[in-house]
Amino acid sequence: xxxxxxxxxxxxxxxxxxxxxxxxxxxxxxxxxxxxxxxxxxxxxxxxxxxxxxxxxxxxxxxxxxxxxxxxxxxxxxxxxxxxxxxxxxxxxxxxxxxxxxxxxxxxxxxxxxxxxxxxxxxxxxxxxxxxxxxxxxxxxxxxxxxxxxxxxxxxxxxxxxxxxxxxxxxxxxxxxxxxxxxxxxxxxxxxxxxxxxxxxxxxxxxxxxxxxxxxxxxxxxxxxxxxxxxxxxxxxxxxxxxxxxxxxxxxxxxxxxxxxxxxxxxxxxxxxxxxxxxxxxxxxxxxxxxxxxxxxxxxxxxxxxxxxxxxxxxxxxxxxxxxxxxxxxxxxxxxxxxxxxxxxxxxxxxxxxxxxxxxxxxxxxxxxxxxxxxxxxxxxxxxxxxxxxxxxxxxxxxxxxxxxxxxxxxxxxxxx
Ligand SMILES: C[S@@+](CC[C@H](N)C(=O)[O-])C[C@H]1O[C@@H](n2cnc3c(N)ncnc32)[C@H](O)[C@@H]1O
Ligand code: SF4
Numbered sequence: 001x002x003x004x005x006x007x008x009x010x011x012x013x014x015x016x017x018x019x020x021x022x023x024x025x026x027x028x029x030x031x032x033x034x035x036x037x038x039x040x041x042x043x044x045x046x047x048x049x050x051x052x053x054x055x056x057x058x059x060x061x062x063x064x065x066x067x068x069x070x071x072x073x074x075x076x077x078x079x080x081x082x083x084x085x086x087x088x089x090x091x092x093x094x095x096x097x098x099x100x101x102x103x104x105x106x107x108x109x110x111x112x113x114x115x116x117x118x119x120x121x122x123x124x125x126x127x128x129x130x131x132x133x134x135x136x137x138x139x140x141x142x143x144x145x146x147x148x149x150x151x152x153x154x155x156x157x158x159x160x161x162x163x164x165x166x167x168x169x170x171x172x173x174x175x176x177x178x179x180x181x182x183x184x185x186x187x188x189x190x191x192x193x194x195x196x197x198x199x200x201x202x203x204x205x206x207x208x209x210x211x212x213x214x215x216x217x218x219x220x221x222x223x224x225x226x227x228x229x230x231x232x233x234x235x236x237x238x239x240x241x242x243x244x245x246x247x248x249x250x251x252x253x254x255x256x257x258x259x260x261x262x263x264x265x266x267x268x269x270x271x272x273x274x275x276x277x278x279x280x281x282x283x284x285x286x287x288x289x290x291x292x293x294x295x296x297x298x299x300x301x302x303x304x305x306x307x308x309x310x311x312x313x314x315x316x317x318x319x320x321x322x323x324x325x326x327x328x329x330x331x332x333x334x335x336x337x338x339x340x341x342x343x344x345x346x347x348x349x350x351x352x353x354x355x356x357x358x359x360x361x362x363x364x365x366x367x368x369x370x371x372x373x374x375x376x377x378x379x380x381x382x383x384x385x386x387x388x389x390x391x392x393x394x395x396x397x398x399x400x401x402x403x404x405x406x407x408x409x410x411x412x413x414x415x416x417x
Contacts, residue, residue: 004396005417007389011327018324018416020295020401024314030279030289031082034346037275038091038116040071040108041282042098043300046129050163050227051189051220053402055284055298056096067282067300068104070307072111074281077312079115088112088279090120092272099130099139106142121145121182123270131172136179146183146270148216149176154206155199158192161230162220170210177211185261185270186212190241191220191233197244204245204262208254214263214270215254217245219387221394225403235388242387246380258336259383259390274336276329276347283313284405291320293328295405302409315410316401322348326355331393334386339369339376 009015030036044059044067057063091112093105101108109122123146124139131149139147151169153159159166177184186207190200200217207215219242220232232238246256254262257269280287284298297303297315306313320328326348333339339360341352348355360376363369368382378386397416404411 003389003392008327008417011330012321012323014321014323016321018318018397020316020318020411020414020416022316022410022412024294024312024317026077026312027081028078028279028287028289028312029292030277031086033277033289035276036086036088036116037272037278038088038112038118039272039278039280039285040091040093040098040112041095041280041285041296042093042101043067043096043283044100045095045097045127046100050229051222053221053223053226053399054094054096055402055406057300059097059100063300064101064104066304068101068108070304071108071282073307073310074313075108075111075115077307077310078279078281079112082115085115085117088116088118088120089275090123090272091116091118092123092125094125094272096125097127097130098124099126099135102130102135102138105139105144109142121268123148123183123272125150126176128166128169128172131175136176140179140181145181146185146268147176147181148185148187148270149173149212150187151203151207152187152189153192153195153199154203155195158195158199161192161194162189163229170206173207173210173212183214183268183270184212185214185216188215188217189220190217190245191238193230193233195233195241197241200241200245201248204249205252208252208264213267214257214261216261216270217242218260219391221391223399223402224395225399225406235391238391239384239387243380243384246383256337256380256383259334259378259386271336274332276343284402287314288328291322291325293318293320295401297409298402298405299409315405316414322350323355326350330356334378334382335390337378337383339378341374341376 043056045056122144124144125148188203204215219238249262255265257263277289283303285296287294294314294317296313303313329347344352369376
């Protein structure tokens with residue numbers, strides 16, 4: 001808490017916390033924003049995993065059918081605000097388990113295409129139980145080009161500590177790897193009790209050998225509202241495991257594409273968070289348009305009620321100050337290990353050298369960043385620090401925000417310090 005407050009005050013040069021307000025506007029201004037991404041949240045799962053903090057409910061066909069109609073209406077509510085079709089660089093479906101609505105994805109994509117020209121790939125998060133021939137055919141017919149499979153671990157013992165039974169995960173990934181998608185990401189969790197450095201490396205090697213083009217390794221986080229039987233390994237151990245993995249992946253010729261992702265060279269990335277502007281549809285989806293950040297309600301009932309009354313399902317809005325927007329930009333750029341001064345200026349409206357020239361001069365001297373083709377790149381040392389800071393922010397900001405949002409459909413205010 002103290003660290004997040006100090007960092008926030010230093011970067012934003014202000015005592016003002018991030019203040020999310022319950023008021024909302026029914027109009028969004030996005031006609032002329034650059035680098036727009038689209039995100040759709042499908043909150044249904046077959047059963048709920050104890051470790052998972054995301055917004056989700058147990059799948060029921062009747063609720064899913066009503067949700068589908070509401071989602072299409074939300075797309076209309078937003079899309080009709082455009083005078084002409086707008087370009088969007090990517091579309092991601094996250095969850096939850098989007099494949100539980102595999103039959104509906106094509107309709108949702110078609111509806112989005114009425115308003116947007118999707119110039120990049122279409123990505124979908126998958127659970128291993130979704131890997132059936134029928135589902136994969138349906139995804140391809142709908143135009144999906146990127147998939148992300150939540151394996152968590154190939155090791156039975158690690159999986160059972162997360163409360164999952166993983167039958168045939170390797171076979172599922174092999175099938176997915178052969179299905180012809182441009183990007184196959186595998187999500188793994190590390191620092192599970194009992195897991196060693198070697199076991200983590202083995203998981204990553206297995207994922208690549210079975211057809212993953214990218215592997216995302218997330219440090220196990222024990223959210224306050226989760227129901228974990230086992231706690232993550234201590235911070236020191238997490239850091240050691242990540243460092244060992246970085247060395248291993250470099251030796252194997254993989255690219256480190258963000259603090260926690262590794263990829264085969266010359267492959268596309270699966271990444272839904274690193275856009276300058278994005279529109280989110282569905283419960284809990286976030287939208288960022290220039291300096292306005294908003295989050296939809298986490299309540300499926302609340303979402304449907306708002307849409308029924310032709311209102312946007314926004315539960316919280318934050319108007320970033322210029323420096324808060326800059327801090328947000330730097331946070332996500334640092335996650336992808338590259339800060340592009342040109343993009344900073346385009347997004348924030350002020351040259352990076354003017355706002356943070358001194359800080360970057362110091363970071364360069366400290367060996368945390370280096371310049372390459374006009375871009376600041378993070379060193380592994382800085383990425384390791386980021387890994388620690390990210391988890392502190394997740395606990396201080398995301399945990400607090402999501403915990404309140406899970407319990408109150410439309411909170412009056414949430415203040416993050
Ligand atoms: C929306 S979730 C899951 C997608 C899919 N439904 C599944 O079950 O695989 C996306 C990813 O977040 C990661 N994740 C979820 N909870 C986590 C936690 N407590 N700590 C670290 N990573 C977590 C997992 O790797 C997961 O695959
Ligand atoms: S990990 Fe996946 S399947 Fe499990 S609750 Fe979270 S979203 Fe649902």
